[in-house]
Amino acid sequence: SQQGEEDPQALSIQEGENATMNCSYKTSINNLQWYRQNSGRGLVHLILIRSNEREKHSGRLRVTLDTSKKSSSLLITASRAADTASYFCATDVQGGSEKLVFGKGMKLTVNP
Amino acid sequence: DTGVSQNPRHKITKRGQNVTFRCDPISEHNRLYWYRQTLGQGPEFLTYFQNEAQLEKSRLLSDRFSAERPKGSFSTLEIQRTEQGDSAMYLCASSFGQLIYGYTFGSGTRLTVV
Numbered sequence: 001s002q003q004g005e006e007d008p009q010a011l012s013i014q015e016g017e018n019a020t021m022n023c024s025y026k027t028s029i030n031n032l033q034w035y036r037q038n039s040g041r042g043l044v045h046l047i048l049i050r051s052n053e054r055e056k057h058s059g060r061l062r063v064t065l066d067t068s069k070k071s072s073s074l075l076i077t078a079s080r081a082a083d084t085a086s087y088f089c090a091t092d093v094q095g096g097s098e099k100l101v102f103g104k105g106m107k108l109t110v111n112p
Numbered sequence: 113d114t115g116v117s118q119n120p121r122h123k124i125t126k127r128g129q130n131v132t133f134r135c136d137p138i139s140e141h142n143r144l145y146w147y148r149q150t151l152g153q154g155p156e157f158l159t160y161f162q163n164e165a166q167l168e169k170s171r172l173l174s175d176r177f178s179a180e181r182p183k184g185s186f187s188t189l190e191i192q193r194t195e196q197g198d199s200a201m202y203l204c205a206s207s208f209g210q211l212i213y214g215y216t217f218g219s220g221t222r223l224t225v226v
Contacts, residue, residue: 033214040222042116042203043155045214088154098143098168100215102154 006089006106014111019076021106023089024069030092032065033100034074036085043088046074079110116218118204124224125194132190133221137206144187145215146179147203148172155203161187194225 007022025032031050035043049056049065049072056063062075076083086107090100117136125131137144142163147155158177160168163184173179176194181187191198201222205215 035214035217040201040220042118042217042219043205043215045216048214090154098160098162099145099157099170100155101157104152104154 006087006103008106009104010107010109012109012111013079015079015081017079017110019079019083019108019110021074021087021089021108023072023074023103025072025089025091025101025103026070027091028094029067030094032063032072033090034061034063034072035088035090035102037088037105038085046087076108079108081110081112084108084110116204116206116216118202118218118221120221121219122222122224124226127196127225128193130190130192131194131223132188133202133204133223135187135189135204135218136185137187137204138208138216139185141206141208141216142184143207143209144181145205145207146187146189147205149201149203149220150199158189191223194223196225199223199225 005024013019033048034046037043047058047061047063049063051067060077065072086105088102088105090102119134144161146158149155157170158173159179161181164181176192179189201220203220205217207215
């Protein structure tokens with residue numbers, strides 16, 4: 001079963017605008033990760049935030065985590081056409097499992 | 113090449129045939145994972161190796177599926193008696209250490225069962 005749920009499921013913006021994606025999850029976690037997937041390709045790890053962190057930055061990416069609401073957001077600033085991809089949040093499963101549980105993903109289209 | 117390599121990239125097979133996929137992880141990574149992704153969905157966990165030991169398997173991994181990682185290097189995923197429902201992208205990923213660094217994924221093997 002899927003843990004994370006991205007919102008919105010699809011977003012279309014103009015180059016230069018900011019894009020915000022939200023992720024909600026159901027159970028307690030140790031960390032939450034965001035991945036990007038270009039069409040028909042493997043996933044690329046973007047950023048990881050631990051459960052004791054509230055915000056993290058990496059280049060044009062900003063991730064927040066609210067464990068009380070079981071939600072996270074990914075902000076991409078000054079978007080580029082090359083940011084067009086599907087974005088997934090993924091959470092670990094407490095209890096010793098090594099697996100990640102992915103959401104269904106969100107399709108971002110950045111128009112030039 | 114320092115990435116995760118998967119072969120073949122595409123595989124078309126007839127229902128009932130056996131198929132085998134190969135994954136070559138990043139050499140320093142001791143953890144290797146197989147995931148399956150169907151259209152419009154996120155990846156779903158299949159199995160996990162630490163070195164050569166298969167430590168975790170999903171209930172999705174029916175008895176027609178088997179994975180190995182001999183000598184803790186490359187891994188193979190075999191599907192016996194393929195069914196149309198097996199059509200999916202099979203993704204391999206590797207990582208170093210515990211789940212704190214993120215995975216490095218390969219480009220996947222797309223399986224089509226006709």
